[in-house]
Amino acid sequence: MSRETTTNTHTTSLRTAVDWGLVAVALPTLAALTQPIGARGGETLGWFGGSLAPLFLIGAVLTVLAGRTAPTRIKGAWTELSGIVLAWLLPLHLLDEGVDLSAGAGVWLFLVAAILQLWRVLGALSARPGWTRSVLVPGLFGLGLLIAWEILVRGFQVPAILLPAPSRIAGALVQHAPVLWDDFRQTVLISVLRGYLMGCGAGFAVAILADRVPFLARGLLPLGNLASAIPVVGIAPIMVMWFGFDWQSKAAVIVVMTFFPMLVNTLAGLSSAERIQLDLMRSYAAGYGRTLVKLRLPNALPFLFNGLKINSTLALIGAIVAEFFGTPVVGMGFRISTEVARMNLDVVWASITVAALTGSGLYGGLALLERATTAWHPSMRRR
Amino acid sequence: MHSPSPSRTSGATGQPAPAPIVQARSLSLVYPTADNRPVTALSEVDLTIARGDFVSLIGPSGCGKTTLLRVIADLEQPTGGSITVEGLTPEQARLKRLYGYVFQAPALYPWRTVERNVMLPLEIMGIPRAERQARAREELQRVGLSGFERKFPWQLSGGMQQRASIARALALKPDLLLMDEPFGALDEITRDHLNLHLTQLWRSTGKTCVFVTHSIAEAVFLSTRIVVMSPRPGRILDVIDCDLPRERTLDIRESPEFAAIAHRVRDGLKEGHSYDD
Ligand SMILES: Nc1ncnc2c1ncn2[C@@H]1O[C@H](COP(=O)(O)OP(=O)(O)O)[C@@H](O)[C@H]1O
Ligand SMILES: [Mg+2]
Secondary structure (H helix, E strand, O other), X not given: OOHHXXXXXXXXXXXXXXXXXXXXXXXXXXXXXXXXXXXXXXXXXXXXXXXXXXXXXXXXXXXXXXXXXXXXXXHHHHHHHHHHHHHHHHHHHHHHOOOEHHHOHHHHHHHHHHHHHHHXXXXXXXXXXXXXXXXXXXXXXXXXXXXXXXXXXXXXXXOOXXXXXXXXXXXXXXXOHXXXXXXXXXXXXXXXXXXXHHHHHHHHHHHHHHHHOHHHHHHHHHHHHHHHOOOHHHHHHHHHXXXXXXXXXXXXXXXXXXXXXXXXXXXXXXXXXXXXXXXXXXXXXXXXXXXXXXXXXHHHHHHHHHHHHHHHHHHHHHHHHHHOOOOOXXXXXXXXXXXXXXXXXXXXXXXXHHHHHHHHHHHHHHHHHHHHHOOOOOOOOOO | OOOOOOOOOOOOOOOOOOOOOEEEEEEEEEEXXXXXXXXXXXXXXXXXXXXXXXXXEEOOOOOOHHHHHHHHOOOOOOOEXXXXXXXXXXXXXXXXXXXXXXXXXXXXXXXXXXXXXXXXXXXXHOOOHHHHHHHHHHHHHHOOOOOOOOOOHHHOOHHHHHHHHHHHHHHOOOOEEEEEOOOOOOOHHHHHHHHHHHHHHHHHHOOEEEEEEOOHHHHHHHOOEEEEEEOOOOEEEEEEEOOOOOOOOHHHHHOHHHHHHHHHHHHHHHHOOOOOO
């Protein structure tokens, strides 16, 4: 076997290629065949004990063979991916059949092989730039984690009170959708949005002011360190006492949390213009305002986005925690605190899911906006 | 050393000498420093630059070339002496946007395309959009950058970036062009090319140029007058007339006249012990 065949296995035929990665996948698969795949009605069940398991096995093996003879590496990766899907589906199928997987070492070994195979496929896919690398690979990765969670929880019959399976959380999301939407509207669309705009806006405005009045910056920056050390659970009840149960108190908490990060980032951004760029503006007899708009603010954009992104996460946390201390009977924090007390963990997990999706949605949206507006920055340039 | 003789070789023949565009009298500048040992960057500098001149400031690094240029541009305040630009104080001249400044680095704004970089000074002057664009295109064409209007600075080579920054300075249509080692960071081939470009530009536009360099060949090739400076403290040692024909090609560097002037410049630098260390 020559060297080049091992370096580009996907363009060579099955007969000539040596691929140690594939050997690593094959070994646990072979080991799996010697083990039972679970127990049904008190009896252990083997691979060929009358279930559909052999079909999944053969299907998966066939896709590996097909993938390795595919004309290109990427097409091969796609084919192998379908085999991995089959392998993941096997335990789900067995669970539906009422098979107890906790005694099924064969299935778990088979899944280990599938994970190794997924590893290999993701490696191949991530070599491809564009949306394959930036969207598909992380998406498949996350999906793999979710399915693993599902299989582990159901296979080992973890009580739902400790950790429900993702499918159960999804069910709760659908079932409680109207309530969750009301919570979302109260917490995100009202409290977070307003508080975020006020906090970031005030931080930005004061930064511009402090830029003109140097003693302000000197006086405020040490306070920023102090403010960032304030615990939310400390100020939240105070703000509820000051501003009442509705969104105003949540917005106040958010303002306290987001003001200084925005101030600090804006000031850092404003002072990041290079001397030569400033001299250029001076040579054009540009005044303070012109220099600010044409040079210093565009130049500060990466810093501004940094502040905005940090704050999007802080604002959501702030609003949810503040709702623990008093709210009209709606809101994500309120929902979590009351449903925990009622042991309605499905709803709690559904709320957590909404919060997590919202948080990453806000962050991701800002990151996209940042990419669109600061494509010129060295850290954003695609080569 | 420097005799203030206004009658030099210039395009004008027989006409009275025009008023100087820059006039410095015993100019000095001392930088205060943190360790309380002030640096004398300029000491007793007398310099007269006539309209249409191409004046090179040459000397080892640290002799105050950049400082002198920045004083003319009102980017630095002198601590002694007097200076006028177009008969005004440097500040008045700056506020009237009478000069264009080309910095040592291109200093293009990375978030603007090449064309919008060239349009920047025009935006600040409040020139209408259509005219802005027309002027930017014209200047980009002049420096040989047509077709690169929509590119971003980082998509251009170093030489092209520096040409874009020259176009930006030209867009103001200043009579006075101040250039601080604009080609210092470029390779020799690009540099030769841009020097040729610059001398043609200077000849065709009739601008006054003040050009900082530490290359003798570059100074002789481009200039009508060469100001030799020396460090510690920064002062003018000699002003050498460079009376080669105004129309110059790169071949001129092989001529004996060129060699003679280069020799004088080198002697001037030697006198200032520039080669000591
Ligand atoms: N902003 C400054 N503060 C203190 N010293 C400076 C400053 N700028 C320049 N200098 C000093 O002044 C002297 C002349 O500098 P410069 O004009 O930049 O020289 P050149 O351009 O000829 O190399 C040098 O000794 C330099 O260290
Ligand atoms: Mg210099």
